[in-house]
Amino acid sequence: MALNGISFAVEKGEIFGIIGPDGAGKTSLFRILTTLLLADSGSASVDGFNVVKDYKQIRNHVGYMPGRFSLYQDLSVQENLEFFATIFNTSIQENYDLVKEIYQQIEPFKTRKAGQLSGGMKQKLALCCALIHKPSVLFLDEPTTGVDAVSRKEFWEMLFRLKAQGITILVSTPYMDEASLCDRVALIQKGSLLSINTPTSIIREFKKPLWSVRADEMFKLMNELKNDPLIESCYPFGQVHHVVFKTQANSKEKLEHLTKQGNYNHVEVKPIEPGIEDCFMALMKE
Amino acid sequence: MRMLKFLLWKELIQIYRDPAIIRILFIMPMIQLLILPLAADYEIKNINLGIVDQDHTEYSRQLVNKIVSSGYFRLKDYSATFPQGLKAIELDKTDLILEIPPHFERDIVKENQAPLFVAVDAINGVKAGMGGAYIQGIIQNYNQDIRTQWIQEQHFNPQPTVEVTTADWYNPNMNYRVFMVPGILVMLVTMIGSSFASNNIVREKEMGTIEQINVSPIKKTQFILGKLIPFWMLALTVLTMGLLIARFVYGIIPLGHYTTIYIFATIYLLAILGLGLLLSTYAQTQQQSMLVSFFVTMIFNLLSGLYTPIESMPAWAQMITRFNPVSYFIEVMRMVMLKGSSLADIKYQILALIGFAVFFNTWAILNYRKRSG
Numbered sequence: 001m002a003l004n005g006i007s008f009a010v011e012k013g014e015i016f017g018i019i020g021p022d023g024a025g026k027t028s029l030f031r032i033l034t035t036l037l038l039a040d041s042g043s044a045s046v047d048g049f050n051v052v053k054d055y056k057q058i059r060n061h062v063g064y065m066p067g068r069f070s071l072y073q074d075l076s077v078q079e080n081l082e083f084f085a086t087i088f089n090t091s092i093q094e095n096y097d098l099v100k101e102i103y104q105q106i107e108p109f110k111t112r113k114a115g116q117l118s119g120g121m122k123q124k125l126a127l128c129c130a131l132i133h134k135p136s137v138l139f140l141d142e143p144t145t146g147v148d149a150v151s152r153k154e155f156w157e158m159l160f161r162l163k164a165q166g167i168t169i170l171v172s173t174p175y176m177d178e179a180s181l182c183d184r185v186a187l188i189q190k191g192s193l194l195s196i197n198t199p200t201s202i203i204r205e206f207k208k209p210l211w212s213v214r215a216d217e218m219f220k221l222m223n224e225l226k227n228d229p230l231i232e233s234c235y236p237f238g239q240v241h242h243v244v245f246k247t248q249a250n251s252k253e254k255l256e257h258l259t260k261q262g263n264y265n266h267v268e269v270k271p272i273e274p275g276i277e278d279c280f281m282a283l284m285k286e
Numbered sequence: 287m288r289m290l291k292f293l294l295w296k297e298l299i300q301i302y303r304d305p306a307i308i309r310i311l312f313i314m315p316m317i318q319l320l321i322l323p324l325a326a327d328y329e330i331k332n333i334n335l336g337i338v339d340q341d342h343t344e345y346s347r348q349l350v351n352k353i354v355s356s357g358y359f360r361l362k363d364y365s366a367t368f369p370q371g372l373k374a375i376e377l378d379k380t381d382l383i384l385e386i387p388p389h390f391e392r393d394i395v396k397e398n399q400a401p402l403f404v405a406v407d408a409i410n411g412v413k414a415g416m417g418g419a420y421i422q423g424i425i426q427n428y429n430q431d432i433r434t435q436w437i438q439e440q441h442f443n444p445q446p447t448v449e450v451t452t453a454d455w456y457n458p459n460m461n462y463r464v465f466m467v468p469g470i471l472v473m474l475v476t477m478i479g480s481s482f483a484s485n486n487i488v489r490e491k492e493m494g495t496i497e498q499i500n501v502s503p504i505k506k507t508q509f510i511l512g513k514l515i516p517f518w519m520l521a522l523t524v525l526t527m528g529l530l531i532a533r534f535v536y537g538i539i540p541l542g543h544y545t546t547i548y549i550f551a552t553i554y555l556l557a558i559l560g561l562g563l564l565l566s567t568y569a570q571t572q573q574q575s576m577l578v579s580f581f582v583t584m585i586f587n588l589l590s591g592l593y594t595p596i597e598s599m600p601a602w603a604q605m606i607t608r609f610n611p612v613s614y615f616i617e618v619m620r621m622v623m624l625k626g627s628s629l630a631d632i633k634y635q636i637l638a639l640i641g642f643a644v645f646f647n648t649w650a651i652l653n654y655r656k657r658s659g
Contacts, residue, residue, distance in 0.1 A: 034496065034501050056503060059501055062501065066494055068372070070493055074304065079299070084498065087499060087503075087504045
């Protein structure tokens with residue numbers, strides 16, 4: 001839960017991703033920035049307002065969508081939206097343009113109670129509610145966790161459209177594949193920032209060649225590769241293992257030699273391009 | 287103002303849409319008011335009586351008849367000896383034995399006095415005490431009857447006797463319903479005030495909706511008022527229903543003004559809702575808040591004078607009742623309904639409750655934080 005020595009700046013109008021495993025401190029960071037939690041030390045400001053001193057202004061200017069769906073299950077779609085508009089001292093009509101595109105998708109169900117909506121629609125409603133007061137900064141805490149692939153894709157498309165309207169978006173996610181959709185990402189682990197950069201730069205920083213290996217006895221293979229003094233790291237990645245060597249020379253021969261020693265069948269070795277997850281694994285090791 | 291109106295609207299819609307709350311709110315008080323006052327009666331009836339009559343004379347039969355016809359006792363056992371009578375107590379057949387010794391009639395006639403023996407099963411203390419007192423009363427009465435028969439010709443008593451005549455004021459027939467209904471009404475209003483309000487806020491915590499409210503620019507007081515007013519309205523509705531039941535089912539028409547009751551109830555609810563609010567700022571789950579408010583209201587009700595008179599409690603317990611808002615309301619309800627007290631008569635209780643209201647609400651508002659850490 002604790003955050004330690006975190007410092008970063010988000011540009012106006014960018015999608016800033018905070019990527020990290022469960023328990024890395026993403027939610028705590030968001031709660032501090034949205035004035036829900038007081039940090040023990042350090043300072044932060046959102047949209048030019050200090051989170052401790054000017055918390056009242058911040059509450060007028062940010063939209064926050066917590067990880068857990070938290071709208072009133074027993075109020076209808078429209079009533080929820082009206083409620084959140086009212087507590088932010090505005091009305092649906094006033095900022096309808098901003099939510100129009102998203103709201104139109106759930107409008108056919110506007111008399112339905114929020115508790116009876118599907119996961120994807122709840123997500124859209126929650127986003128509408130977080131947007132209804134036209135925030136300048138939007139905090140989305142794991143918005144796509146537990147949402148199906150199609151809804152996730154749609155959700156990100158909505159974020160791009162919001163970005164086009166000049167809203168700064170901070171989004172946290174445990175999914176590495178979503179990192180490449182952000183303008184810049186911060187990798188966070190155990191409360192510390194590992195790296196902040198654009199997704200492509202983070203990948204570019206990964207200098208060592210990366211190999212993917214597969215064979216018939218994957219578990220045995222991984223243990224053997226991990227124990228080899230020449231290999232820096234080996235971790236499962238879908239159907240294959242990703243392997244990084246300590247030194248770069250002759251790695252393919254070495255890898256083939258190693259697999260032959262262990263009498264594996266159906267061995268397949270090929271060089272691959274690193275993804276953001278590989279970078280994260282490498283950064284975690286350091 | 288617009289925001290507050292909207293908060294109230296939202297709260298009432300939510301209450302209205304929750305069928306369980308509506309049912310609990312309206313059916314539970316009705317059932318409690320219709321059943322409890324009829325069942326919770328302090329008068330002890332149907333005491334099982336065992337008689338050990340070793341005299342078998344007209345006098346002893348007269349005495350037994352007098353006791354049985356009083357309506358408090360049921361003759362359950364008629365034994366020849368005391369050990370046999372005791373057996374009946376041991377078997378739980380009887381609660382009380384009256385032993386009439388041999389030569390009862392002869393002793394009375396000849397020596398002007400005769401002993402009787404009463405043994406009571408004291409497992410149920412209330413029953414034993416009341417039963418013993420009843421039978422003593424009847425025997426004394428019987429004694430008086432014999433005296434008047436025998437000492438008829440005397441113009442004055444040889445010994446001076448003090449006769450006490452009692453009159454029950456404000457409740458002339460000692461009707462327990464008149465006494466219980468206002469008390470039970472208070473209990474109901476208390477339950478709605480404390481546990482419903484606290485549960486409602488804790489539910490927002492559990493569902494996570496409170497996070498959304500906390501990031502909004504809404505003011506603490508607006509939020510708290512938005513929670514207090516709906517339950518204040520609900521509790522007053524239940525009170526009105528209860529007063530209607532009291533009037534039309536039990537025929538209890540308050541001697542005092544209904545306005546006095548409502549003014550006091552309003553202040554009382556501020557205190558009780560403040561308590562509920564306070565509980566909700568500490569509880570994290572509905573279970574916690576339920577258990578704590580159950581505990582608190584139970585203590586409050588038992589120490590309120592509803593079931594046992596405060597005056598008969600030990601001094602330290604009487605001290606506790608002074609810090610119990612429920613005891614004030616029960617006292618006031620009985621005063622206004624039975625005695626016709628006006629606002630001036632209950633000013634001390636009003637001041638005490640204003641104190642409670644300020645205390646609980648201030649503590650609650652200080653402890654409710656929109657941010658943690």
